[in-house]
Amino acid sequence: MTTPICDFVKKYTEKQTVRLHMPGHKGKNVLGFEHMDITEIDGADSLYEAEGIIAQSEANASQLFGCNTFYSAEGSSQCIRAMLYLVCVSAEKSNGRPFIMAARNAHKTFVSAAALMDFDVEWIYPEHQNSYLSCDISAQYLDKLIEQSVRKPDAVYLTSPDYLGNVADIKQIAQVCHKHGTLLVVDNAHGAYLKFLPQSQHPIDMGADLCCDSAHKTLPVLTGGAYLHISDKAPKDMAAMAKNALVMFGSTSPSYLIMQSLDMANRYIADGYTEKLEVLTDKIDKIKSALEQCGFTLAGTEKLKLAISTKPYGYTGSELAQILAQKDIVCEFSDPDYIVFMFTPQTDDDQLEYFARTLCSIPQKAAVTQLPPKFSKPQTVMSVRQAAFSKSEKVAVEDAEGRILASATVGCPPAVPIVVCGEKIDSAAVECFKYYGTDSCRVVK
Numbered sequence: 001m002t003t004p005i006c007d008f009v010k011k012y013t014e015k016q017t018v019r020l021h022m023p024g025h026k027g028k029n030v031l032g033f034e035h036m037d038i039t040e041i042d043g044a045d046s047l048y049e050a051e052g053i054i055a056q057s058e059a060n061a062s063q064l065f066g067c068n069t070f071y072s073a074e075g076s077s078q079c080i081r082a083m084l085y086l087v088c089v090s091a092e093k094s095n096g097r098p099f100i101m102a103a104r105n106a107h108k109t110f111v112s113a114a115a116l117m118d119f120d121v122e123w124i125y126p127e128h129q130n131s132y133l134s135c136d137i138s139a140q141y142l143d144k145l146i147e148q149s150v151r152k153p154d155a156v157y158l159t160s161p162d163y164l165g166n167v168a169d170i171k172q173i174a175q176v177c178h179k180h181g182t183l184l185v186v187d188n189a190h191g192a193y194l195k196f197l198p199q200s201q202h203p204i205d206m207g208a209d210l211c212c213d214s215a216h217k218t219l220p221v222l223t224g225g226a227y228l229h230i231s232d233k234a235p236k237d238m239a240a241m242a243k244n245a246l247v248m249f250g251s252t253s254p255s256y257l258i259m260q261s262l263d264m265a266n267r268y269i270a271d272g273y274t275e276k277l278e279v280l281t282d283k284i285d286k287i288k289s290a291l292e293q294c295g296f297t298l299a300g301t302e303k304l305k306l307a308i309s310t311k312p313y314g315y316t317g318s319e320l321a322q323i324l325a326q327k328d329i330v331c332e333f334s335d336p337d338y339i340v341f342m343f344t345p346q347t348d349d350d351q352l353e354y355f356a357r358t359l360c361s362i363p364q365k366a367a368v369t370q371l372p373p374k375f376s377k378p379q380t381v382m383s384v385r386q387a388a389f390s391k392s393e394k395v396a397v398e399d400a401e402g403r404i405l406a407s408a409t410v411g412c413p414p415a416v417p418i419v420v421c422g423e424k425i426d427s428a429a430v431e432c433f434k435y436y437g438t439d440s441c442r443v444v445k
């Protein structure tokens, strides 16, 4: 696998060029890594008009992922906006106001995209009541929802895998979407690696039209590196429009450090990544069994994630996170009910062993019986855009009941909104805010 971006930067840095161009560090190691950080000089190509080394590198990534793959140096967040823009453009062609049915556990970027692009959203709530982080939807349930909908959605939008490691049945869901002439868009921020399991579970292979992966979440890529993938089966002009879509939401100075890491990740993936994953998932499966034997209750089925529903073991997720932090183990995420850990082949065997041993050494206590407040379905009073562009004020959540939420009020991670801009904050929502530790929010004035 070639690494054209890395090769170019290496050669450039070796030449000791007088850099009278941005960035300001001029390649001097003021902070330690600047010499590798260049900008779009001659020969370095241009991310949004790629014809040279970036185009070659993206072609390598496309070959690995088996679809049209484009780089982002600004995370899945940029890719999500780009995907939704592509949906809006394709909806405009059919003369409609864009309409998207979205699973309610969408990342806040989906909500900010709705504010920016002003498409209509109908939320799909989970079939069974569970955490606000998850939204279990079967293909049959979705089929019924689309059939009963007054308007045919231009796209269905799902987050899979979710923060707790639940993976949707993308294959069946894609069939339902396509039966109704609807696009399937998947936020696969947590699942870049799914492509490289011995049997791919990547959303594009399962039938999704568009998806994004945060390469930095599960591959050894610098923070910010992500992919926008477009299926060959998606409407023809989507891949041709991809760069126009990404440039709408991206900086004009994309990071070459991030692009180099995406470039080098192609070689890393091609050089036995599937085998490494197979070995690792085997070890994680064993750790999961060992933890269950110690009395822990696991959630989710995702291969590289380990989520524990902590209350049956006698702790909140946040309490367990604190205990582990004192022993130098830092989790990905915790809340009152869950703690989540993420592993990659870069997690050493010693670390895996220490993690499992430490967790099992924490004594089990009487189960915590306090349940999370029931997740409400707040009433929509105005569009996301109207609310997000309204004059707003910050109020304590105790004083927010009856007010309309103006801007996404959400901790990150997990950045999944409990109430969405434009919705009325009811008493159940106030309870949820308090339970998850949110003490103030912005409401429409």
Ligand SMILES: Cc1ncc(COP(=O)(O)O)c(C=O)c1O
Residues within 6 Å of the ligand: 074, 075, 076, 077, 078, 107, 109, 159, 162, 163, 187, 189, 190, 214, 224, 226, 413, 414, 415
């Ligand atoms: C489900 C989900 N989607 C999207 C994002 C945004 O990804 P990024 O940080 O790569 O922009 C995140 C980030 O945590 C996420 O958890």
